[in-house]
Amino acid sequence: MTEPVRIGDHAFANLRYIRDAMERATAFTSIPGVGGVIIGVSAIVTAFVAQPLRGDRWLEAWLIDAVFAAVVAFALMARKASRAGVTLRSPAARRFFVSYFAPIAAAALMTIAVVRAGDHALLPALWLLSYGASFIASGAFSIRVVPLMGICFMMLGIAALFIPFGNILLAAGFGGLHIVFGFIIARNYGG
């Protein structure tokens, strides 16, 4: 091998090293893929249970599922982070959580308003759109599939605005998308 090629290779390796360090400094990668699959399965079960229900009973079923999902997500996220030797309080993690929870907090408040107005049919679109927005925003500080998952959720949310199968679209999103992306993340990003 000639000398100039070696310098070029070394410079390239150096640039990659810089990129990796920057990524570690900005990206929060402890997204639990296995958690996504579990959450997805529970959402599909919830969709079956909630299908014949109406109004507040239907809402309760999905709220119980949301609490379960949050607990699973947090527990498996903490496990993945501790395995990788990173903390959930790094600057990258903080940025991720702020951009993740802002749209979710807005959706929670809007849920109260929508339920007060008695218009439960709007909830699937609200939840899918907000959850998608939260992944598009937080995905800027995480692995690349996260914003892609957000876009898919938002597309289902748009569909939910126009077709009257909200419960099924919730199953497709919180069930199907979580399982598919959970699987992709678990396989390619270490669990």
Place this chain on the structure above:
Amino acid sequence: MAARAQRNTAAADESRVVEKRTIPDFDRKIHERTRLAIMSALAVNDKLTFVELRDIVQTTDGNISVHARKLEDAGYLTMKKYFVGRIPRTEYQMTPAGRRAFEKYIAHMEALVKTNKK
């Protein structure tokens, strides 16, 4: 892990020899691995505490101290010590001179990759 570190050191030694002959204006204050990682981390974070920096760079306390001090001496970063309650905290921030030097270093590397592509 140890084998990898050894390989890295070997590669770095080799490159130093090459660089000395061909690249006289190379910024050695940044080039060292730990210092390069510190600069990279501070390039994308306004401020980082000692602990945050150590976790990102994935090295020992001593290593961070030594190399951060060298970068501080070069005027590439500033260090601030203060107390949160009774706990002392050290915070690092990149200076404008540090940013310029880092950008110059990256431009240099990119130029090397480009000219040696063929």
